Amino acid sequence: MNFVGLLHSLGPLSIAGLAQGAIYALFALGYTLVYGVLRLINFAHSEVFLMGAYAALNVWGLFSLNQNSATPATVVVIGLLMLGLVAAIIASGATALVVELVAYRPLRRRNAPPLAFLITAIGASLVISEATGVFTHRSITGVPPLIRPADVVTFGNLHITNLQVLIIVLALVMMFGLDRFINTTRLGRGIRAVAQNPDSAALMGVNKNRVISLVFLLGGLMAGVAAVMYVLKIGTVKFDAGFDLGIVAFTAAVLGGIGNLRGALLGGLLLGVVENYAAEVFGTEYRRVIVFVLLIGVLMFLPTGLLGESLGKARA
Amino acid sequence: MTAVENHQTAQAPPPVKATDRTVRGWLGRQPLPVRILVIVGFAILAYLLPYVGDVPVLGPQVVTQANDWGSVLFEISYFVLLAIGLNVVVGFAGLLDLGYVGFFAVGAYTVALLTSPDSNFGLKWVWLASVPVAIAVAMFSGLILGWPTLRLRGDYLAIVTLGFAEIIRIFADSAPLLRGDRGFGSIPHPPGNNPDGTAIFSVRDATPYYWLGLSIIILVILAVRNLDRSRVGRSWLAIREDEEAAEIMGVRTIKFKLWAFAIGACVAGLGGVMFAGYQGFMNSSTFVLQFSILVLAGVVMGGSGNIAGAILGGVLIAYVPERLRGIEVFGQDLFQWRFLMFGVIIILIMIFRPQGVIPSRRRAMELKDRAKEVAPE
Numbered sequence: 049m050n051f052v053g054l055l056h057s058l059g060p061l062s063i064a065g066l067a068q069g070a071i072y073a074l075f076a077l078g079y080t081l082v083y084g085v086l087r088l089i090n091f092a093h094s095e096v097f098l099m100g101a102y103a104a105l106n107v108w109g110l111f112s113l114n115q116n117s118a119t120p121a122t123v124v125v126i127g128l129l130m131l132g133l134v135a136a137i138i139a140s141g142a143t144a145l146v147v148e149l150v151a152y153r154p155l156r157r158r159n160a161p162p163l164a165f166l167i168t169a170i171g172a173s174l175v176i177s178e179a180t181g182v183f184t185h186r187s188i189t190g191v192p193p194l195i196r197p198a199d200v201v202t203f204g205n206l207h208i209t210n211l212q213v214l215i216i217v218l219a220l221v222m223m224f225g226l227d228r229f230i231n232t233t234r235l236g237r238g239i240r241a242v243a244q245n246p247d248s249a250a251l252m253g254v255n256k257n258r259v260i261s262l263v264f265l266l267g268g269l270m271a272g273v274a275a276v277m278y279v280l281k282i283g284t285v286k287f288d289a290g291f292d293l294g295i296v297a298f299t300a301a302v303l304g305g306i307g308n309l310r311g312a313l314l315g316g317l318l319l320g321v322v323e324n325y326a327a328e329v330f331g332t333e334y335r336r337v338i339v340f341v342l343l344i345g346v347l348m349f350l351p352t353g354l355l356g357e358s359l360g361k362a363r364a
Numbered sequence: 365m366t367a368v369e370n371h372q373t374a375q376a377p378p379p380v381k382a383t384d385r386t387v388r389g390w391l392g393r394q395p396l397p398v399r400i401l402v403i404v405g406f407a408i409l410a411y412l413l414p415y416v417g418d419v420p421v422l423g424p425q426v427v428t429q430a431n432d433w434g435s436v437l438f439e440i441s442y443f444v445l446l447a448i449g450l451n452v453v454v455g456f457a458g459l460l461d462l463g464y465v466g467f468f469a470v471g472a473y474t475v476a477l478l479t480s481p482d483s484n485f486g487l488k489w490v491w492l493a494s495v496p497v498a499i500a501v502a503m504f505s506g507l508i509l510g511w512p513t514l515r516l517r518g519d520y521l522a523i524v525t526l527g528f529a530e531i532i533r534i535f536a537d538s539a540p541l542l543r544g545d546r547g548f549g550s551i552p553h554p555p556g557n558n559p560d561g562t563a564i565f566s567v568r569d570a571t572p573y574y575w576l577g578l579s580i581i582i583l584v585i586l587a588v589r590n591l592d593r594s595r596v597g598r599s600w601l602a603i604r605e606d607e608e609a610a611e612i613m614g615v616r617t618i619k620f621k622l623w624a625f626a627i628g629a630c631v632a633g634l635g636g637v638m639f640a641g642y643q644g645f646m647n648s649s650t651f652v653l654q655f656s657i658l659v660l661a662g663v664v665m666g667g668s669g670n671i672a673g674a675i676l677g678g679v680l681i682a683y684v685p686e687r688l689r690g691i692e693v694f695g696q697d698l699f700q701w702r703f704l705m706f707g708v709i710i711i712l713i714m715i716f717r718p719q720g721v722i723p724s725r726r727r728a729m730e731l732k733d734r735a736k737e738v739a740p741e
Contacts, residue, residue: 083519087519089519150711154715155714155715158718160714160718161719161730162518164714164718164719165714166522166664168711168714170661170710171661171706171707171709171710174704175704175707178701178703178704182701295526295653306519334534334538337531339527340527340528340530341531343524347516348515351516
């Protein structure tokens with residue numbers, strides 16, 4: 049156990065953790081939104097993320113870029129990033145919508161028990177990730193080095209890279225936009241109404257199915273952005289990448305209080321940082337153990353997570 | 365759902381109507397000896413399954429092509445055992461457990477640690493001696509996990525159990541004591557000799573393991589079925605339908621939820637013991653999380669809350685992929701597509717029969733009851 053190392057490099061570990069946590073947070077938003085409205089753990093959300101990652105890669109592939117290409121000029125990089133983001137958002141949003149229409153809506157029409165929804169979600173997740181696995185021959189795909197890591201801030205042993213800044217800023221902007229959307233717009237009010245009480249909302253004239261589709265779309269959008277940041281940061285994608293990351297993102301959502309947008313942000317950032325600290329102290333392989341122990345510890349004292357479940361409440 | 369609305373479903377199981385045209389309806393109307401005969405007949409047929417390949421015309425269709433039929437049958441048997449155990453947790457008590465494979469791993473690793481020459485403990489027990497210890501350790505781990513977490517509501521419980529399975533897997537991967545992917549070799553097989561002096565349980569023939577597994581399954585079914593019809597089972601039912609109401613009526617919910625968890629863990633541990641005794645070797649890659657999610661999917665597809673449904677689910681998840689292995693379509697082995705097809709099957713079953721293929725009668729009624737409460741779309 050290396051506590052001295054932790055103290056020595058507290059700054060760098062925190063920054064790296066925040067960057068990782070920002071990705072978790074954006075990913076977690078999809079779980080939290082869907083859970084807030086449908087009370088469903090959307091297992092297929094990890095594949096929504098996966099589709100976003102592959103979409104971005106394919107778009108960059110169109111420009112014959114691969115992991116061995118040189119980093120293009122800055123203007124080109126910005127354009128490519130935009131294109132990648134748009135492609136990822138479209139792919140993720142579309143995947144989320146398709147899953148909702150094909151798998152969940154028929155179940156809602158039949159008043160299926162909650163467990164049936166969960167199992168269907170697992171089935172949808174299996175279908176998408178395995179189809180990807182078959183198509184990619186279960187191999188790892190490399191990501192073109194669009195952003196060459198360079199320090200933008202140096203302060204003692206604290207180096208903040210351009211990529212970290214990009215990830216954290218982009219995540220905060222997305223979060224802020226979503227928060228405003230849910231809290232101030234008409235559609236956002238519809239979402240909050242359905243989250244609070246679906247039947248009453250329907251009686252008040254809210255189109256429940258449209259709200260649910262919207263929620264899936266929003267979750268997909270966030271996952272698409274998270275996916276682009278993920279591929280830039282990690283540099284590789286595999287067909288089962290979504291599953292592994294999905295577990296952590298879902299943990300983040302639960303930790304912050306599932307159904308609560310700000311909870312997802314807090315949970316994601318916290319998990320990213322804790323994971324990094326734990327990797328330093330106990331070794332990389334045990335970092336997830338610490339994450340889950342933290343989750344159990346928090347849930348024992350705050351059974352609905354750090355900020356509680358409250359998508360339906362006025363404060364989001 | 366209020367208690368008043370609920371009184372109908374909370375009564376004793378409804379009498380079987382003469383108009384019930386399902387097979388189960390027919391079976392329910394028969395006198396007891398006929399029922400016993402039919403069930404014993406099914407059990408005998410199950411014992412004869414290793415020879416199904418000898419049945420003309422139909423037999424060869426059933427038997428798997430690429431893999432030894434005996435080992436596939438054994439695989440089916442421990443999947444069925446796991447499904448029955450998980451059914452206690454999910455189907456009877458209504459607790460969502462996504463990390464069930466964790467207990468399976470605990471049972472198997474306990475056997476390995478006690479018996480394998482690779483173990484740091486150097487005990488080299490015989491297989492049979494390690495069985496009670498392994499089951500006890502699995503049960504204990506169920507209690508340890510359940511005690512802090514069973515206060516949590518359904519979906520929170522799901523993520524915590526998922527985390528538990530991940531923790532077990534990480535330790536199996538990284539803790540020096542559990543040897544990571546080097547694993548444990550030479551785990552002894554179950555005891556016993558044929559009349560000619562050769563061992564009954566060897567690496568050459570998996571059929572005896574299947575018969576052993578089947579016998580264990582039958583014993584477990586008897587135990588679980590009796591539990592379900594006892595006071596414990598009625599408490600589980602009450603907790604599943606409305607936990608608050610059950611608590612108010614004097615059911616000690618935590619205690620009975622812990623019971624369900626511990627019994628489920630016990631059965632999974634038993635599965636792990638069987639697995640270790642058959643395989644002789646195991647390492648950290650044996651226990652992946654997808655495994656427990658697969659078992660859960662099996663239970664729900666078969667019909668959670670019903671033992672027959674759980675058995676069907678266990679058979680489905682173990683048999684279908686193996687049957688697909690070795691079939692080539694357009695030059696590609698269907699085995700590669702197994703999980704893809706599986707996902708499609710899961711979605712289709714859930715859409716067209718959300719209560720599972722063979723639902724428990726009471727659960728079907730609960731469903732109908734739910735339908736009355738929600739506003740139409």
